Amino acid sequence: MVKIGKHKTDIQIAICGSAGDGTIAAGDILKQAMAKAGYNVIAFDIYPPEIRGFGKCVARARITSEQVYSLKSESDALVSLNDSHAIAHVQEVGRYGAVIYEDTPISDIAEGAHISSHLAPAHLPYGVAFREISERVTGSARSRNIVAVGYLAGLYDMPVEAFHHVITQKFATKSQALADSVLDGFNAGYHIGANTFHLHFDRIGTSRGKGKQSDLVMMSGNAAVARGCMDAEIDAFFGYPITPATTIMETLAHEMPKRGARMLQTEDEISAIAATIGAGYAGARAATATSGPGLALMSEMMGLGVMAEVPIVAFISQRGGPSTGLPTKTEQSDLNLAVFGVAGDGQRIILAPTNVEGCYKCAGKAFEMAEKYQTPVVVLLDLYLSNRYEAVELPKKNPFAKNCSKPITQKTNQSSYKRFKLTNDGISPRAIPGDEACMHTVTGLEHDEQGRPSDHPVMHQTMSEKRHKKLLGAVNHRGITISKRFGDKRKVDVGILGWGSTFGEILEAMIEARKEGIRCSAMKVVMLSPLPLKPINAFFDDCGEVLVPELNYEAQFASLIVGATGRQVHRLNRVTGSPMRVREILAEIRRLADKAQMIAAQ
Amino acid sequence: MNVREPLYLEDKLEEIERSGKLSYRSQKLPTWCPGCGYFSIEEGVSKAMTRLALDQTNTVCVSGIGCASRFPFFMNTYGFHSLHGRALPVATGIKVANDDLTVIVVGGDGDAFAIGGAHIPHAARRNVDITYILFDNGIYGLTKGQTSPTSIVGFKTTTTPYCNIDQPLNPLMMLLSYGASWVAQAYAGEPHHLTRMIEAAIAHRGFSYLHVLSPCVTFDKTSNTYQNLNMKVRPLPDDHDASDFSAAMTEAQNNARPQIGVYFTSQRPTLGDGLNDVAKRAATIA
Amino acid sequence: MRSKKRFETMAKREHYVVIGNGVAGTEAALQLRQRDQNSHITMLTAGKLLSINRYEFPKVFSPCGSDWRDFLLHPPEYYDEHEISIQRNIWVTHVNAAEKLLMLRHRESLSYTKLLIASGGGRYIPESLNQFRDLMEKFGTYEEAKTVSEALSKGGHVVMLGGDMIGLDLARSLIKYGFRVTVIGQEYLFWPHHVEPAEKQRFTTILQDMGISVRSYASVESIEQGKSGRKARHIVLNDGKTIDADIILSFCGLMPSLAFMAGAGVDIERGVLVDPHLKSTDKNIWAAGDVCQIWSPEENQYRFYYGWENVKEMGRVAAFNMTGGNESISTFQDEKLIVTDTGEIDSPFWQFS
Incomplete structure (x- = not known):
């Protein structure tokens, strides 16, 4: 029939x-x-x-x-x-x-x-x-x-x-x-x-x-995050309900106990991340999930995680802001908060997947990175990505590595273990409670190699450098797309640089533009901190004009890129609570293609 | 005239080493002011750990911010000096991650009842199997003398130069009503009793709360001084029944004349027990 | 103050509702818009499509293929441009003339200030054939026409009962596209033309020359569903002869579609009775097209007028009078069936533009 x-x-x-x-x-x-x-x-x-x-x-x-x-x-x-x-x-x-x-x-x-x-x-x-x-x-x-x-x-x-x-x-x-x-x-x-x-x-x-x-299964971004957590063998999750992140916690509440892992609904977002840090410190693969307002509350703890070098993962699903904002509408306006929102110099790893499969990958890989680089890893989603469903085919073999901590190679006696030992790559061998003869105290205070409080000027300079240097390796972390270029790989008139859920619309617009004969290329940046500057700069070298469409008013990603590269970009910003329209991006691509052609003709 | 025996440092050190408590002490000397009541608390914890023969490798001291919160640095255990007011949720996370760890949380009155007030009820009601030792000096010492949630009315500090107008909290009644499964009070000026109390607190399975009155000799010359507290502090009545919640509440009401001893003790499943139970239920469904 | 003024202008705005989107209704809507810029105009149709040219339906059999877009009288933009709300899939169940309300099948009511009935006519099935209704295919809408064309295999046999001018128009197309056509019956042959018996034979011969098989003196005794391996329909004639057909269509003239007008309080005979201004017996209701019977002072009776030109003119005149005009209908009716120089039949009913 x-x-x-x-x-x-x-x-x-x-x-x-x-x-x-x-x-x-x-x-x-x-x-x-x-x-x-x-x-x-x-x-x-x-x-x-x-x-x-x-x-x-x-x-x-x-x-x-x-x-x-x-x-x-x-x-x-x-x-x-x-x-x-x-x-x-x-x-x-x-x-x-x-x-x-x-x-x-x-x-x-x-x-x-x-x-x-x-x-x-x-x-x-x-x-x-x-x-x-x-x-x-x-x-x-x-x-x-x-x-x-x-x-x-x-x-x-x-x-x-x-x-x-x-x-x-x-x-x-x-x-x-x-x-x-x-x-x-x-x-x-x-x-x-x-x-x-x-x-x-x-x-x-x-x-x-x-x-x-x-083998395709329909999965939402949040469900993919939960699946990624499970495949990465998460041990502990702490959360406080907030739209649109709640379904991550709800799914994990269902799945984790089946494997003996532990999920706790805490009294607020501060205790959620505090407990996550506690669990991470104690050696667990621990995570929390929230939205912009929750991330604002978590900022101080995020700084503690950076300072005490505790591996944790925080999933942040953005919604309209500021303040309570538009709880059920999508937006990409928490980039600044995620990247910069701590007291002091508190760089940590920020990942922003662009599709549902990416949610799965980033979730699992975030645990690897947190452990390897001993830092909080923020996975930045948004309502559109959290709630949208895609047919995905998950890998048959679990793609996530288990223990990624830098091992304590030499057995030390109790006075010689240095939790924050200065090394070439900035990563110190990490002991956890229960490890013999490695007792130490971690702190939010600046500290020496042993972890003892220190406000010595050289120590602060040295430790600041250590904490930033150790993250640099993350842009080459295996098994995850940190950035990727699509479309025409040669010199083009227009390049579109994007992040997060909007990259779907960007790709659609780019494909349309190429059908119209416009020479263009699109690049997604998944790791927002530290930025993969090499491929980004190469992209700028190849593009006549670069367009950055994103769902926020302040052009947060564009500013991040301009600040890091010193290049010029064209900004396209919408805060309507809905995903960006493909035709709006396409109109900008056409305009910029004309401009690039004119400049070339001169 | 009473002539004191000459004191030889070597003899004293030997005596201390023999006691075993030094193995729980880090090499870093406490940074508290001479005469601070916190020394006797720290001494008490070390002694109690010795008596309980705690395995340092599996012990974590967690604190927030404040004079009291420097405590983990002085202990030869694992330690987490976290953020102002957040010691309890951090400790909860540690305990959720690893049930086998002995977790001791310390904090001051500001850390606990001002900024951290929201976390206490939840740690207590969940019966997280940790020991919470509250160093109450009734003042903010690390920031050099401001009023705290347990300062008495009329107290003059740098932020209340004309006098404190706020009613102090009654921590014992709060903890009792929050559902803490073990609640006691001790006094830094009664070190032997204090050590016994710390030992019992650590030994209790579940959330144990020990409130320790401890003078700040630097910034409080009028209120909770050793002199004043020596006059006021008295033991709980001999016939106090620590299994009687109403009796505990009644005794806890009298804040003006603090009583030391175990107010209340009970046994119920801990957070870890509950989570294990959840896992069992989930396993049967799956 | 401002809002009050706005209310007054709104109150004065007419809401013209046109039931039907055939030639008459579509023409009327355009005229209404041109004569009253400020009005609301709503067209209602039971069909799902925009106004469509039924005269082109024979083209569904074209081997070149076609879809409904090829039959549209106007593209969708036309309705937006002229601010005509064309509501489709709407069935009027009752007209409440006293309260100027239409009741719709989906339980919505719709108010009007002036109403034009232009619901046209559906196929008429004579009493004698009514019992075979289910074995006869419909051809009144695009969907029906397309379904018939898809059901008819190449070179298939179509039997037409009646043979009115609409049917004969289709028949000549079917012949052109290589199908076989048999016309049965006499009473409705050449309807609505009045063909003198003497001439009938001449015209019939022309039809047969075109390749149409005509059984004008036969009538249907019975129709049966074809048995497996046989043609889809089996017809037994009164003379005992039988015909096998793939498709049976009835073309016995039109029947005004106005069941919904029952109880409206408007005078109805076979169609809605209107004066030469096309106004019905209700002061807010007009009628145009195949649904109305117009008073003919010359003939002293109400009568129907058919054909594209007539129907379109009715739509125009009705709209003119609904918007304050005062014009009487003058029809183009030419009763004559024509034989062209090349010896083919032609009819004014086959004309459309």
């Missing part, structure tokens, strides 16, 4: 409803099933800031056969489970895109309250009796969302078996009767969708896995 076309697949679906309509659950089934069927999927859900009630939920998923890097600014189909919320999202549906909606409301509605009167002329209306079908087939209106997913699957010729598989799995823990009823609802919707005249032109085409069931 289902004909999978030979053409490439690139369809973006948005499902919009209110909390309680099963919007996110519907989106979840969609993305899991399509990943199961071997498609690339990028998904990003928007939740209401309200705790309960009727807040707006939007689940978006972009389903593709080729590798893509971000969601599109236009969706190809919108499914409305609640018109009062979805009406505002009609405009995101592109030309000849479909708007799928409830055609059998349960009660009379006011003039203008139905979505059908809000469609643009270029939209295709698909009114469906979701409620009636759900009631008829499952005995209740509650499965409207499932009927809608079924309809969608039918309408777009999606592979039905993958949906059956995901639904069966999802409801496996519930009763068989419920699972059957949900399947019935899905099938009823599917049947109608498959038998509806297809006026839209988007079809599901080839998959990445050429149709075979794949």
Whole structure:
């Protein structure tokens, strides 16, 4: 029945409803099933800031056969489970895109309250009796969302078996009767969708896995972080709930005890990082997770971690700021706080993954680095990356090394062990409580090699140098992408330098620009501190103009780069609470390409 | 006239070495002012460790910031001199990472009850298996004499030149109500009793809180001086039942005439026990 | 003060609602916009597509392939430019003329100040054929036309019951694209032309010369679902002969689509009765196109007028009068079926621009 076309697949679906309509659950089934069927999927859900009630939920998923890097600014189909919320999202549906909606409301509605009167002329209306079908087939209106997913699957010729598989799995823990009823609802919707005249032109085409069931799993950035922690064999985690980092703690609370590892919800962010530092000091692989406001509270402790050279990992998922800011909106404005936010010269390692797979890699590698370089490692995410889902294929072999501490080579007697011994690479052999004859006290005070407080001017100069020098090796740490260049590898007119979640949109824009014949290249910088200056400078050498798009007002990354390289950049900054639009970046690339051409002509 | 025996340094050193307590002392000499009550606390900890024959390799002293918090530097154990007010969460982390470590947390009244006040209830209610020795001199010494949360009303300091107007806290009642499983008070001027109390505190399985009254001889010439405290401090009544929570609260109310001894002791699962239990539950589900 | 003034202007704005997006409705909407810049204009249609040219439907059989975009009367931008809200997939269930409210199937109500009924006509199925309804394919919408074209294999056989001018238009295209066509029946042959019996034979011969098989004196006795391995439909005629067909279509003229007008309080006969100004018996309701019967003073009766030109003119006149004009309809109706110089049939109903 289902004909999978030979053409490439690139369809973006948005499902919009209110909390309680099963919007996110519907989106979840969609993305899991399509990943199961071997498609690339990028998904990003928007939740209401309200705790309960009727807040707006939007689940978006972009389903593709080729590798893509971000969601599109236009969706190809919108499914409305609640018109009062979805009406505002009609405009995101592109030309000849479909708007799928409830055609059998349960009660009379006011003039203008139905979505059908809000469609643009270029939209295709698909009114469906979701409620009636759900009631008829499952005995209740509650499965409207499932009927809608079924309809969608039918309408777009999606592979039905993958949906059956995901639904069966999802409801496996519930009763068989419920699972059957949900399947019935899905099938009823599917049947109608498959038998509806297809006026839209988007079809599901080839998959990445050429149709075979794949090892791709749908994973959010936060879930990937948790998975990375587990694969790095985390011992202890301490956290305090804060949007959008909480799900890291929630996932670990579930997973860690299964392996005998320990998770504790502390009384605040200060105690969370204090306990993390305590555990790191005692030899555990320890981590915490928070958002900007929590990181602000943790700043003093971060300095202690630097001074006492304690390995810890802190996952920071940024949201709109300053202060409490926009707790449920994405932003990249905590870079300065993460890189510079300590008293004194307190450099530490900052990693900023750009996609879900990167979240996994950075999470695991952060533990290696923390141990190896004896420093706090901050992994900087943002709400968009934390909550967005991508189909990822995790490595079959655990990629993370276990014990990376510099070993105490010679057995020393108790008075000769120097915790902060000055070495060539600045890294000292590290003893932990329980190690015989290596007793020492670590402190936030400046100290000598033994760790004894010292305010001697030479000592402070020497120790400051040690703490900075030891980090330099991190830019060559194995098994992790510190920076990477994409696109044209020769001299180009425009280079786009990016970090964090925005790099997906940057890549999409660059690919578009290259299709237009613009000579351009993009570079992502994953390690924000210490900066991999060599490849960054090489990139500047190759680029006529360099553009730095980021989701903050103050151009924090651009300023960091300018400060470190002394080069000129063009800044593109947006703080709308949403991911950067590809077309905005593209417009800047075009403008800069023209400029570079003009300069070349002169 | 009573003629004192001549004191020979070698003899004294030999006596100290024989006592064994020096092995718990680092080579660094305490930086406290001569006459400070903290010397007797440090002496008491060393003696108690000797009596308990603690393994230094598996002992960690944790502190925050303040005069008292210099303590770990003077001990020949593992030590963590952390941040102002944050000794308890750091110690909690250490204990979560390794149950086998003996963790002794020390701190002053400002470190504990001003900046660090939010952490005490949680360490206590979780029954983290650590010993918390609170050095209470009723003043900020390291910053040279400012009022603290346990300073008495009317106390003149550099920041309260006309007198302190704030009611002092009652730490014993606070700790009792927070659910500390072992609460006691001692006095630096009663070193033998103090040593016994420290020994019992370390021996207690769970969160033990020892409040030590200790004069600041440099910045407090009027309030908690040895002279004043010698007159006021008295032992808890002989018939005090340390298993009786109400009795403990009643006795703790009298802050003006401090009583020393064990106010309250009880046994309940520690944080480590709880976490092990969680792991067992998780393992059965998985 | 400012908000009050705004309210007053808003209160004066007309809300014209046009039911139907065929030739009449689409023309009316444009005229309404041109004559009243300040108004709200809403077009309602049960279909999912923008206004479409039904006269081009035979092209769905073209081997070159086509999709609905090729049939659009106007691109989507046209509606935005003219500020015409075209709401699709909308089913009006009831008109409350007293309160000037439309009730929609999805339980929304819509208020209007002036209403134009331009819902057109659907296929008419004579009583005798009604029992075979389910075995006859529909051809009224783009989706239906496309479905028929996809169901018909190359060189397939189409049987047309009736043979009105819409059907014959399709028939000549089908022949052109290599399909076989059989027309059965006499009563509706050449509808809505009045063809004198004497001429009928002549025209029929022309049809047969075009390659259309005409069984004008036969009528359908029964239709059966084809058995496996056979054609999809099996027709038994009254003379006992049988015909196997891939597709059966009924082309027996049009039936105004106005079930929703029941109970509206407007006079209806077969269509909505309107005066030569196209106004119905309700002062806020007009009608245009295949749905209305217009009073003809000459003939002293209400009558239908068909064909692109007529229908478009009705849309224009209705809109003109809805916006304060006072014009009577003058139709282009030419009843004559024409034979061209080259000996082919032509009809004004086949003309469109």
